[in-house]
Amino acid sequence: AQSVSQHNHHVILSEAASLELGCNYSYGGTVNLFWYVQYPGQHLQLLLKYFSGDPLVKGIKGFEAEFIKSKFSFNLRKPSVQWSDTAEYFCAVNDLLEYGNKLVFGAGTILRVKS
Amino acid sequence: GAGVSQSPRYKVAKRGQDVALRCDPISGHVSLFWYQQALGQGPEFLTYFQNEAQLDKSGLPSDRFFAERPEGSVSTLKIQRTQQEDSAVYLCASSFPSVSANTGELFFGEGSRLTVL
Numbered sequence: 595a596q597s598v599s600q601h602n603h604h605v606i607l608s609e610a611a612s613l614e615l616g617c618n619y620s621y622g623g624t625v626n627l628f629w630y631v632q633y634p635g636q637h638l639q640l641l642l643k644y645f646s647g648d649p650l651v652k653g654i655k656g657f658e659a660e661f662i663k664s665k666f667s668f669n670l671r672k673p674s675v676q677w678s679d680t681a682e683y684f685c686a687v688n689d690l691l692e693y694g695n696k697l698v699f700g701a702g703t704i705l706r707v708k709s
Numbered sequence: 710g711a712g713v714s715q716s717p718r719y720k721v722a723k724r725g726q727d728v729a730l731r732c733d734p735i736s737g738h739v740s741l742f743w744y745q746q747a748l749g750q751g752p753e754f755l756t757y758f759q760n761e762a763q764l765d766k767s768g769l770p771s772d773r774f775f776a777e778r779p780e781g782s783v784s785t786l787k788i789q790r791t792q793q794e795d796s797a798v799y800l801c802a803s804s805f806p807s808v809s810a811n812t813g814e815l816f817f818g819e820g821s822r823l824t825v826l
Binding site: 643701702 | 744749750765
């Protein structure tokens with residue numbers, strides 16, 4: 595079965611520090627890749643997505659992610675975090691052929707940014 | 710509103726009680742998903758509807774779980790004879806159906822938090 599692995603469950607950073615959250619998936623076919631974010635008390639919302647083309651994807655709020663097919667990875671990055679980035683971040687994979695339209699999520703990474 | 714709406718937001722049930730959780734998807738979205746999110750975990754797929762058709766229910770953990778979407782819009786997730794392990798946040802999401810129109814993005818509701826005592 596397809597799976598998504600996020601390397602860190604908790605990350606604590608100071609404001610202005612750089613962020614990189616790891617994500618690896620276990621499927622070798624064609625996949626679509628997503629990062630979702632859940633701010634405290636809010637619903638899950640899309641941060642960015644990769645379907646095809648340029649493997650470096652830019653999303654909202656200065657986030658970006660790089661798809662490295664050979665490493666089955668889709669790591670999330672931000673050069674300088676802000677206190678408002680405190681949230682839980684989920685990597686997800688959508689394999690349209692095998693799983694229809696559903697997303698498979700990682701366990702999430704809780705990011706706390708200290709002001 | 711314009712987003713996915715779920716109710717109730719919070720539900721406390723005694724073990725053995727039946728519960729029903731409601732989801733109103735975004736208008737015009739024909740795909741609807743239910744996910745279960747246990748504490749400290751990512752969302753786990755439960756079931757998927759395209760219009761009123763339940764195309765995938767492979768994630769439903771037992772026959773105590775039942776979902777329906779009779780008119781292709783509002784959906785209800787029903788859990789019979791609740792157990793403590795059913796305690797979780799139940800998320801509903803909607804999206805477009807076809808690959809050509811499908812960005813793959815799911816739009817989530819705020820979830821229904823179920824606590825079984």
